[in-house]
Amino acid sequence: MGTSLQPVGVLAPGANLNAYVQAVNGFAVLSAEEEKRLAEELYYHQDLDAARRLVMAHLRFVVHIAKTYSGYGLSQADLIQEGNVGLMKAVKRFNPEKGVRLVSFAVHWIKAEMHEFILRNWRIVKVATTKAQRKLFFNLRGAKKRLAWLTNDEAEAVASDLNVDVKQVREMEGRLSAYDAAFDAGADDDDDTAYQAPAHYLEDKRFDPAHQLEQADWQESSVNSLTQALEGLDDRSRDIIQQRWLNEDKATLHELAAQYGVSAERIRQLEKNAMKKVRVAMEA
Missing domain, CATH: 1.10.10.10 (Winged helix-like DNA-binding domain superfamily/Winged helix DNA-binding domain)
Incomplete structure (x- = not known):
């Protein structure tokens, strides 16, 4: 399945995101019978038109998932485009004989592409590189919306659920709690606080x-x-x-x-x- 199945102008949101969302919401939702028939046409006969219709009918679902990742400060259009890549991968691999709806099967592929994009672009310094760290990153990121610093019991519970060490949970929590600091003092800082800026205590070796x-x-x-x-x-x-x-x-x-x-x-x-x-x- 190559790029020929892509609905032109739909898999890549342009500058007008609202128009894109309105467009994908205009595509008809497939009934279970229609979805199964199209999936069988693709699975058994490699019908690319069936693949296109399956993709288009589920683009609204990608938009819905992208909204749940709005707290990372990344472009919704980019998240949607990455999610659409995951949707196409899911459609390509979907087996209609498994007895599940495509939306249930596709959610893993859509989120996987979005997760990769977030981890590549969220910060300059990578916060998660291994599979275990990535799982820990997204689980803790969700928990930190509700909690301050984790208590010992909460950290141990997270470590147990994800089968990692408590030390790894604490390290990831510290990475998530880090923030970008200005190198120079702010314009409004006085003499009593300006010295705290990194420019006053970090050695500049550029001219060595x-x-x-x-x-x-x-x-x-x-x-x-x-x-x-x-x-x-x-x-x-x-x-x-x-x-x-x-x-x-x-x-x-x-x-x-x-x-x-x-x-x-x-x-x-x-x-x-x-x-x-x-x-x-x-x-x-």
Whole structure:
């Protein structure tokens, strides 16, 4: 199942999110009988039109799930687009003979894609890398909406439920409670509080000659490696990486999709594959 099943203009929310939500809510909800018939057409006959109809009928469900992750400060449109990728994966793998509705099967795939997106983009410093840490992250994130710092009993209960150490629960709680602090003192800070700003006690080693020489060598090596890695890409992939990451005015997925006459999801796939090739080439 490739990009040919994608409903044009629907799997990638544009600038007008309200119009997108209104559009997907306009698609008819499938009855159990209609869903089973379409799922059988896809499962047994690889009917892409049936796949398209299954996807379109469940786009509203992706929007509903994306709203539950609004507290992370990330774009709802991006969350929805990632969730739509998960929905397509679920439709591709759905077996109508299992006796469950597609929505029950798809929720795992939709949330998995959204979780990956959140963990990649929520903070500069990664808070969760292993599977256990990711599960702990989202469970604690939900609990922290209702609780202050966990008591010992609450921490032990979470650790028991997730089969992790209490120490891991406390470490993740600390990561969730961390916040970004301004480096310089605020404009309204007086002499009694301004000294608390990191600018007053963190040593600046940027202008150390040895450090500058090391940094210059590293930058030159990195630039050379990146240049060689980009030369190994095809013209389209190289241009996508250039416009998405290297230009001062970075292009959006939708702008590149319009430029190349393909879907935004196709551009996302090309970008992902190109980035993987670049990383491999630079690590070689």
